[in-house]
Amino acid sequence: xxxxxxxxxxxRLIAPLLDPDLKRGEKNxxxxxxxxxxxxxxxRRERRFSRETIHNWYKRYRKLGFEMYGPYLPDPNDPTKxxxxxxxAWLDDRSxxxxxAQFFFEAKLPNLEHCLRKAIQKMGLPKKIYVDNGQIYSxxxxxxxxxxx
Numbered sequence: 001x002x003x004x005x006x007x008x009x010x011x012r013l014i015a016p017l018l019d020p021d022l023k024r025g026e027k028n029x030x031x032x033x034x035x036x037x038x039x040x041x042x043x044r045r046e047r048r049f050s051r052e053t054i055h056n057w058y059k060r061y062r063k064l065g066f067e068m069y070g071p072y073l074p075d076p077n078d079p080t081k082x083x084x085x086x087x088x089a090w091l092d093d094r095s096x097x098x099x100x101a102q103f104f105f106e107a108k109l110p111n112l113e114h115c116l117r118k119a120i121q122k123m124g125l126p127k128k129i130y131v132d133n134g135q136i137y138s139x140x141x142x143x144x145x146x147x148x149x
Contacts, residue, residue, distance in 0.1 A: 005042035007087065008101055013039065013049070014058045015096055031055060071103065088112055090119040093130055099123045109136045113145070125149050 017030055035051040072082040088111055089101035099119035104111040120126075129146055131137035 008089070008098060009039075009042055010057050011061070011087070011089065012091075012096055012098060013054060014061055015091060017054075017058050018061070031058075073103075073105075076105075088115040090116060092123075107134075107136060109139050109141055112136050112142070116142075116145070 013034060016034075017027060022030065031051050031054055034054050035049060038046050038048050041047055072084050075081040075083045083105055085103035085105060086107045087101055087103050088107060090099040091097065092099055100115055100122060102111075102115050102118070131142075136142070
């Protein structure tokens with residue numbers, strides 16, 4: 001199992017916990033619910049994770065973002081340096097299926113658009129897109145793309 005596989009798996013597990021509308025009690029029940037399940041790993045093995053492990057993944061994500069999981073790759077401009085990559089991902093809000101996810105050297109609008117295009121090619125046009133208030137998600141270009149469909 002690659003580091004990317006682990007990262008995507010962990011993110012998929014904690015993604016429901018990132019909902020800003022969750023109340024504290026709901027979030028606590030959700031931690032327990034996730035910990036109570038047996039999860040299928042990317043390598044097809046089954047495993048249960050403790051509430052503490054899931055909470056640690058959640059805290060690390062909230063503190064550092066997904067970049068903490070991105071692999072370091074050689075800098076294309078200077079092969080002696082390594083750059084941490086950033087993951088851009090599109091998820092189905094209801095099923096939590098990862099529609100498309102890809103590591104990039106920068107979380108920039110062209111990379112987000114590329115990732116969205118791949119998700120649409122795989123799964124078709126979404127009815128709605130939910131995003132956070134990050135700069136790339138609130139761009140005029142993304143609003144134009146959404147308005148046209």
